[in-house]
Amino acid sequence: MRRTFLVAAAIFFVLGIGSLALTAYLWLGDWPKQAKGTLDHLRSVAENTGRAPEPLLPDSHSSPHQSLNGRWQAVIDPYGRGALGGIAPRDVEPQNPADLAEFSFENGLTLKVPGDWNTQDPRLVFYQGIVWYKRSFAFEPHAGDRSYLYFGAANYKASVYVNGLLVGEHTGGFTPFNFDVTDVVRRGENLLVVKVDNRHAPEDIPTPTTDWLSYGGLTRDVLLVHVPETHISSFELRLQGEPGDQLVGFVQLAGPALAAPVSVKVPELGITLETRSDPHGHVALHFAASPERWSPASPRLYRVVVSIPGQRIADEIGFRTIAVRGSEILLNGAPIYLRGIAIHDETLDGGGRSNSQRQAEATLGLAKELGCNFVRLAHYPHPEAMVRVADHLGLLVWEEIPVYWAVAFDNPGTLVLAKRMFSELIARDRNRASVVLWSLGNETPASPARDHFFAALAQHVRTSDPSRLLTAALLTGPEALQPLFLKSYLPAVFGWRRKTWTFRIDDALEGIVDVPAVNEYFGWYYSGVLGLATPLSSLRARRIMLDNMERIRFVTSQGKPLIVSEFGAGAKRGLRAVPGELRVYSEEYQAEVYRKQLAMLSRQPSVRGMSPWVLKDFRSPLRLYQGIQDYWNRKGLVSPTGERKLAFQVLQARYRELAAGG
Numbered sequence: 001m002r003r004t005f006l007v008a009a010a011i012f013f014v015l016g017i018g019s020l021a022l023t024a025y026l027w028l029g030d031w032p033k034q035a036k037g038t039l040d041h042l043r044s045v046a047e048n049t050g051r052a053p054e055p056l057l058p059d060s061h062s063s064p065h066q067s068l069n070g071r072w073q074a075v076i077d078p079y080g081r082g083a084l085g086g087i088a089p090r091d092v093e094p095q096n097p098a099d100l101a102e103f104s105f106e107n108g109l110t111l112k113v114p115g116d117w118n119t120q121d122p123r124l125v126f127y128q129g130i131v132w133y134k135r136s137f138a139f140e141p142h143a144g145d146r147s148y149l150y151f152g153a154a155n156y157k158a159s160v161y162v163n164g165l166l167v168g169e170h171t172g173g174f175t176p177f178n179f180d181v182t183d184v185v186r187r188g189e190n191l192l193v194v195k196v197d198n199r200h201a202p203e204d205i206p207t208p209t210t211d212w213l214s215y216g217g218l219t220r221d222v223l224l225v226h227v228p229e230t231h232i233s234s235f236e237l238r239l240q241g242e243p244g245d246q247l248v249g250f251v252q253l254a255g256p257a258l259a260a261p262v263s264v265k266v267p268e269l270g271i272t273l274e275t276r277s278d279p280h281g282h283v284a285l286h287f288a289a290s291p292e293r294w295s296p297a298s299p300r301l302y303r304v305v306v307s308i309p310g311q312r313i314a315d316e317i318g319f320r321t322i323a324v325r326g327s328e329i330l331l332n333g334a335p336i337y338l339r340g341i342a343i344h345d346e347t348l349d350g351g352g353r354s355n356s357q358r359q360a361e362a363t364l365g366l367a368k369e370l371g372c373n374f375v376r377l378a379h380y381p382h383p384e385a386m387v388r389v390a391d392h393l394g395l396l397v398w399e400e401i402p403v404y405w406a407v408a409f410d411n412p413g414t415l416v417l418a419k420r421m422f423s424e425l426i427a428r429d430r431n432r433a434s435v436v437l438w439s440l441g442n443e444t445p446a447s448p449a450r451d452h453f454f455a456a457l458a459q460h461v462r463t464s465d466p467s468r469l470l471t472a473a474l475l476t477g478p479e480a481l482q483p484l485f486l487k488s489y490l491p492a493v494f495g496w497r498r499k500t501w502t503f504r505i506d507d508a509l510e511g512i513v514d515v516p517a518v519n520e521y522f523g524w525y526y527s528g529v530l531g532l533a534t535p536l537s538s539l540r541a542r543r544i545m546l547d548n549m550e551r552i553r554f555v556t557s558q559g560k561p562l563i564v565s566e567f568g569a570g571a572k573r574g575l576r577a578v579p580g581e582l583r584v585y586s587e588e589y590q591a592e593v594y595r596k597q598l599a600m601l602s603r604q605p606s607v608r609g610m611s612p613w614v615l616k617d618f619r620s621p622l623r624l625y626q627g628i629q630d631y632w633n634r635k636g637l638v639s640p641t642g643e644r645k646l647a648f649q650v651l652q653a654r655y656r657e658l659a660a661g662g
């Protein structure tokens with residue numbers, strides 16, 4: 001009896017498992033094949049073996065292309081379900097009413113490309129995860145052409161599928177990339193699916209926590225670019241050194257016929273070169289020429305035309321030199337003081353990421369109105385339109401990659417990623433006269449691993465682009481501040497005022513870069529900390545700091561020119577203080593911090609420029625003071641929609657004085 005029961009139970013068990021398996025099979029269709037594809041795919045993602053992008057083509061926007069901008073269908077996929085069985089990449093849609101589906105692009109969300117997803121759907125405001133994008137496009141092949149899918153930026157990881165095949169993957173949210181898709185696109189309709197994931201791991205750049213919103217999505221243009229089989233893969237033309245009577249550069253070809261006729265023309269300088277590239281596709285350029293120098297006062301651009309059979313690239317390039325001599329920064333051989341402002345990439349009308357020339361003109365126009373000759377594009381590469389508009393407006397530019405706070409400096413993969421970000425940025429902007437500074441990182445805590453990381457990164461950047469200066473925004477941590485507080489601040493609390501308050505900047509990074517920069521928050525954070533660390537009321541702590549700020553003197557160890565890359569204070573536009581009241585977050589308090597900072601900075605001979613923090617309030621999930629911050633960092637000189645705060649006029653007045661030689 002007992003045996004019969006056991007046999008029956010075994011039979012039921014086997015049948016049960018079998019029917020479950022059958023059900024699963026029927027449910028999921030060709031699941032085994034899909035599962036293998038998925039596993040391969042997941043494995044390739046895990047091992048990072050998805051094909052990397054091809055080197056960035058120069059100036060994709062001026063090559064023949066079809067725009068893939070517009071409305072894309074999209075699916076929010078918090079658990080990555082769309083990857084299972086390749087459903088999303090192949091756009092597997094139910095065909096008839098009896099088909100059981102768990103995923104579809106139809107009848108749902110659509111997102112504008114280019115655009116961040118956060119400002120397009122309330123479910124996505126703080127979303128960290130995967131969104132699938134889909135669109136189709138028509139394609140007509142041209143014999144002898146190659147086709148590249150170009151993405152201006154996708155934050156943060158993108159997996160790109162054409163007609164169901166993974167063509168490649170890209171990590172890094174702010175630099176352009178392109179894949180050669182010649183062999184996967186076909187005549188007629190094509191399916192393009194992109195998985196975008198804006199989560200960050202601790203090894204990523206940046207890490208998961210930043211003081212800005214990690215806007216996700218296909219944030220910049222998507223193009224299908226057509227170039228001949230043998231094409232221009234890179235070119236550069238720039239003014240060499242002082243006295244600057246030589247234009248130097250190169251043209252590089254890629255493709256099967258590397259030795260090809262190459263022509264370079266700068267008509268306004270009477271330059272015409274007709275030559276052939278060497279067997280490696282290279283042409284070195286040297287022209288005796290004395291172009292009018294590009295500068296903020298006169299941002300002269302020249303038309304440069306590079307052509308090979310079947311391809312012609314026309315660009316507008318300014319010629320200038322940038323160098324350091326002692327503690328001075330020299331533009332075209334003459335000392336220059338950088339009247340700057342730091343900028344996050346958000347539109348001036350309260351929107352999210354910018355992605356048009358008009359928006360770049362509005363933002364940089366405001367910087368010009370402030371009296372700037374310099375902008376710090378923080379904390380990641382901004383859209384290409386920004387540097388192109390800066391070229392036209394005559395604004396010097398600091399560009400940086402998001403090596404922000406403590407990234408995984410001891411992880412070799414993180415260094416590889418940082419190098420690649422710079423390669424992509426340099427490939428994009430190498431011909432932009434406005435770009436004079438590459439910043440390696442922002443506020444990075446010192447350690448041997450960090451120094452090693454930056455030494456390697458600096459070498460990579462200098463090799464890729466020897467013509468620009470390197471900088472980094474140093475962290476003013478407790479080591480730098482403690483002596484000042486002990487030797488100068490505390491005595492002042494007891495009424496004993498030192499004539500000068502020494503602020504010693506001592507960081508090994510100073511030795512690695514050409515122009516060290518420092519972020520400091522005298523009058524804002526530091527006073528707050530003092531209020532907490534001493535029995536002083538916060539009011540007294542702030543008063544003492546404001547009254548003494550002009551005494552602070554910066555001392556660096558290497559005598560290099562120094563930029564104050566951040567200072568500032570928060571203010572909610574419209575929040576006002578009564579006269580004499582120290583009220584944080586009021587426009588008056590922010591304006592007062594600016595007055596004191598500017599007075600202090602005018603007494604620092606080693607400071608050769610500044611970029612106060614920041615032009616506009618920007619979204620930040622770190623800012624939780626409800627009613628005041630509401631997820632906005634309020635240190636802007638203007639509100640999210642561009643209304644000026646009092647401090648705007650304070651800085652503007654100082655920049656007018658400086659421009660007039662004051």
Ligand code: GCB
Binds near residue numbers: 613635
């Ligand atoms: C900094 C950071 C910047 C922050 C800023 C602030 O030092 O570099 O990313 O947003 O301070 O407002 O605290």
